[in-house]
Amino acid sequence: MQAFYQELTRDLAELQDKNLFRRLKTISGPPAEWVEIWGKRLLNLSSNNYLGIAGHPLLKKGAIEAVERLGCGATASRLIVGNFDLYAQAEKELADFKNTEAALIFNSGYAANMGIIASLVTRGDLIISDELNHASIIDGILLSKADYVRYQHRDLNSLETALAKAKGYKRKLIVTDTVFSMDGGLASLAEIVALKEQYGAILMIDEAHGGGIFGGHGRGVAELYDVAGRVEVNMGTLSKAFGCAGAYVAGKKVLIDYLLNKARNLIYTTGLPPAVVGSIRAALQVVRAEKWRREQVLLKAARIRERLQAAGFNLLDGQSQIIPVIIGDNENTLEFSRRLMEAGILAVGIRPPTVPANSARLRLTVMATHKEQDLERATDAIIKIGRELRVI
Numbered sequence: 469m470q471a472f473y474q475e476l477t478r479d480l481a482e483l484q485d486k487n488l489f490r491r492l493k494t495i496s497g498p499p500a501e502w503v504e505i506w507g508k509r510l511l512n513l514s515s516n517n518y519l520g521i522a523g524h525p526l527l528k529k530g531a532i533e534a535v536e537r538l539g540c541g542a543t544a545s546r547l548i549v550g551n552f553d554l555y556a557q558a559e560k561e562l563a564d565f566k567n568t569e570a571a572l573i574f575n576s577g578y579a580a581n582m583g584i585i586a587s588l589v590t591r592g593d594l595i596i597s598d599e600l601n602h603a604s605i606i607d608g609i610l611l612s613k614a615d616y617v618r619y620q621h622r623d624l625n626s627l628e629t630a631l632a633k634a635k636g637y638k639r640k641l642i643v644t645d646t647v648f649s650m651d652g653g654l655a656s657l658a659e660i661v662a663l664k665e666q667y668g669a670i671l672m673i674d675e676a677h678g679g680g681i682f683g684g685h686g687r688g689v690a691e692l693y694d695v696a697g698r699v700e701v702n703m704g705t706l707s708k709a710f711g712c713a714g715a716y717v718a719g720k721k722v723l724i725d726y727l728l729n730k731a732r733n734l735i736y737t738t739g740l741p742p743a744v745v746g747s748i749r750a751a752l753q754v755v756r757a758e759k760w761r762r763e764q765v766l767l768k769a770a771r772i773r774e775r776l777q778a779a780g781f782n783l784l785d786g787q788s789q790i791i792p793v794i795i796g797d798n799e800n801t802l803e804f805s806r807r808l809m810e811a812g813i814l815a816v817g818i819r820p821p822t823v824p825a826n827s828a829r830l831r832l833t834v835m836a837t838h839k840e841q842d843l844e845r846a847t848d849a850i851i852k853i854g855r856e857l858r859v860i
């Protein structure tokens with residue numbers, strides 16, 4: 469027993485040595501444009517509350533009404549007795565929002581990716597996955613027992629090579645994030661859809677960071693590129709731009725029925741609490757009605773990107789509300805983040821294994837509701853500290 473704890477201590481010390489040890493920050497108050505951490509008020513450039521609606525009065529009202537009518541817990545798996553009318557309404561509204569036949573809610577994006585992938589492919593099948601896809605996709609792939617090839621990030625030649633080599637598989641599933649969570653770049657969905665059709669594969673997209681932001685109706689990157697109707701499995705989260713929790717898959721009714729029967733992450737878990745589902749319904753209304761939010765978030769992000777790029781930072785090739793400021797080594801990244809915190813700015817450092825080795829970064833995220841002058845001051849501070857630390 470003693471040896472067990474010694475091993476854990478040694479492994480943690482190793483993480484400390486590599487500047488890879490992680491600890492929690494405790495936030496007091498709502499996750500808004502400004503947050504309070506350890507008694508300090510900080511401009512929040514690290515949350516996925518992109519549209520700034522997590523504290524929207526309509527979302528709160530939706531949650532409160534659901535609690536008052538239905539209580540706090542779903543009390544069972546949705547397939548037993550945990551499926552309130554509220555779920556059916558939310559799923560119908562999600563399908564309307566995504567313009568698909570049907571939709572199915574999962575308890576989180578992580579659970580959805582694991583459940584969907586492991587249900588749709590197995591031994592004898594092949595998954596072709598962008599090398600920078602989210603960890604939940606990778607875990608779903610490992611759980612599925614299907615063969616697995618990674619193509620180079622956003623590289624269509626590499627994807628085509630993998631498709632051309634794939635012989636003798638029963639099913640071929642291409643899977644990609646639509647907005648890469650740590651890089652902020654968009655997948656070339658129109659070209660990916662064309663390739664999957666040419667090679668007889670099916671396509672699953674993860675709109676975790678695209679939903680609510682891109683496309684005329686905020687449906688996501690597939691809407692932006694006008695290919696949504698040609699994507700078999702359209703997954704997205706409700707935990708980011710939508711300001712709630714949970715995730716969905718949208719598509720043909722037969723796909724939804726299939727997943728309801730097969731996805732273990734949905735079958736063997738208690739349904740989301742009514743409060744969450746109530747807030748999801750309200751979030752859909754807000755995203756539909758308040759188009760200015762998705763316009764503002766992208767506009768504000770573009771302005772910051774332009775200034776940081778002009779100052780000489782490496783921001784990769786992004787077009788979204790996620791702006792990675794590449795630093796490289798872990799220690800410098802932590803120091804950058806610490807100095808920003810001293811300057812009243814929360815910009816969390818992201819280190820391996822979340823990002824590839826030697827590409828530690830600050831991941832800046834913009835909210836529609838950030839004040840222009842706060843963002844300008846933060847950009848000034850990032851440039852100043854970048855010069856002090858010789859990042860630029």
Ligand SMILES: Cc1ncc(COP(=O)(O)O)c(C=O)c1O
Binds near residue numbers: 577602677705707
């Ligand atoms: C691309 C992507 N997919 C899935 C998830 C998981 O979503 P959730 O936080 O709802 O579990 C995330 C975020 O953490 C993500 O970035």
